[in-house]
Amino acid sequence: MIERLAIIGVGLIGGSVSLALRESQSVGKVVGCGRSEENLVRAKQLGIVDSYTHDPAEAVEGADMVLLAVPLGAMQGTLSRIRDHLPPDAVVTDAGSVKGSVINDLQVVYGEVPEWFVPGHPIAGTERSGADAAFASLYRNRRVILTPTGETDTKALSRVEQMWRQCGAEITCMSVQHHDEILAATSHLPHMLAFSLVDSLARLKENDEIFRYAAGGFRDFTRIASSNPVMWRDICLANQEKLSTMLTRFADELHELAATLEAGDSEGLLQIFERAKQARDRYIDGVE
Numbered sequence: 106m107i108e109r110l111a112i113i114g115v116g117l118i119g120g121s122v123s124l125a126l127r128e129s130q131s132v133g134k135v136v137g138c139g140r141s142e143e144n145l146v147r148a149k150q151l152g153i154v155d156s157y158t159h160d161p162a163e164a165v166e167g168a169d170m171v172l173l174a175v176p177l178g179a180m181q182g183t184l185s186r187i188r189d190h191l192p193p194d195a196v197v198t199d200a201g202s203v204k205g206s207v208i209n210d211l212q213v214v215y216g217e218v219p220e221w222f223v224p225g226h227p228i229a230g231t232e233r234s235g236a237d238a239a240f241a242s243l244y245r246n247r248r249v250i251l252t253p254t255g256e257t258d259t260k261a262l263s264r265v266e267q268m269w270r271q272c273g274a275e276i277t278c279m280s281v282q283h284h285d286e287i288l289a290a291t292s293h294l295p296h297m298l299a300f301s302l303v304d305s306l307a308r309l310k311e312n313d314e315i316f317r318y319a320a321g322g323f324r325d326f327t328r329i330a331s332s333n334p335v336m337w338r339d340i341c342l343a344n345q346e347k348l349s350t351m352l353t354r355f356a357d358e359l360h361e362l363a364a365t366l367e368a369g370d371s372e373g374l375l376q377i378f379e380r381a382k383q384a385r386d387r388y389i390d391g392v393e
């Protein structure tokens with residue numbers, strides 16, 4: 106049971122944690138913290154938070170669990186703000202989509218990765234943002250990756266694992282490096298491609314017509330281009346090195362695909378499409 110949970114950044118991710126913990130009756134008080142008054146008022150109306158403040162230092166007072174769910178670009182500032190205000194037995198975790206940058210932020214603020222900090226990332230989300238987007242079942246049967254370091258206190262780790270299990274999630278632990286490589290491929294690259302495809306089509310002269318006749322495939326492929334641009338800018342910059350490697354590799358593959366098409370290489374195209382279909386069908390069978 107978490108007695109007092111402080112959520113810094115009460116959006117889709119932070120708000121859904123609160124709703125899920127409330128549903129499983131595993132949390133007492135929830136204090137929210139953010140910049141937008143309108144969003145915090147809404148969070149209170151929706152029963153996500155019991156009270157709120159705009160000051161992270163005030164939010165963590167008396168908290169036994171602190172969840173940082175702000176965009177990655179706001180992590181370092183938030184860590185500095187709470188630095189001298191955390192209760193001695195508080196556990197702090199985060200939900201940031203890149204782990205190397207959070208580790209770096211901790212090192213800048215604390216000179217080390219404190220033992221009471223458990224870096225985390227729920228592999229769940231939607232393209233919507235803000236408290237209004239939060240829902241209790243977001244994490245049900247979804248995976249949460251934790252990337253404890255050699256310094257992480259085992260009790261802090263098990264309290265964070267427990268919190269996510271109470272939200273309905275399954276836990277996987279891996280290294281920071283491995284997390285950032287995998288997520289560059291499976292999440293950050295697809296978001297880059299969706300943003301870039303929609304942007305390049307929108308800049309074509311006849312874009313009205315293109316979007317008017319766009320069907321289900323376009324909708325499926327581009328859904329994630331409706332995601333929060335600030336959050337995604339932060340994620341891409343935070344994972345710049347690994348994402349650039351993936352993007353360059355993918356650009357090479359795209360050039361090869363273009364050459365296959367230009368050459369009218371029917372067998373070559375079929376091989377690529379069949380390989381892709383088999384891989385996706387295997388993946389879908391695995392998750393359903």
Ligand code: NAD
Pocket residue numbers: 113114115116117118119138139140141144174175176177179182183200201202203226227228229230231232233234235236238333336340
């Ligand atoms: P969101 O936009 O829904 O919520 C973020 C909240 O943080 C907003 O309410 C915003 O007002 C607040 N905020 C922004 N800057 C702040 C600051 N300096 N101080 C206090 N509050 C601030 O975003 P989200 O989808 O909930 O994402 C939150 C975090 O979770 C991000 O780090 C993101 O990388 C990560 N994440 C997102 C997803 C996803 O699919 N949306 C999935 C997994 C992890």
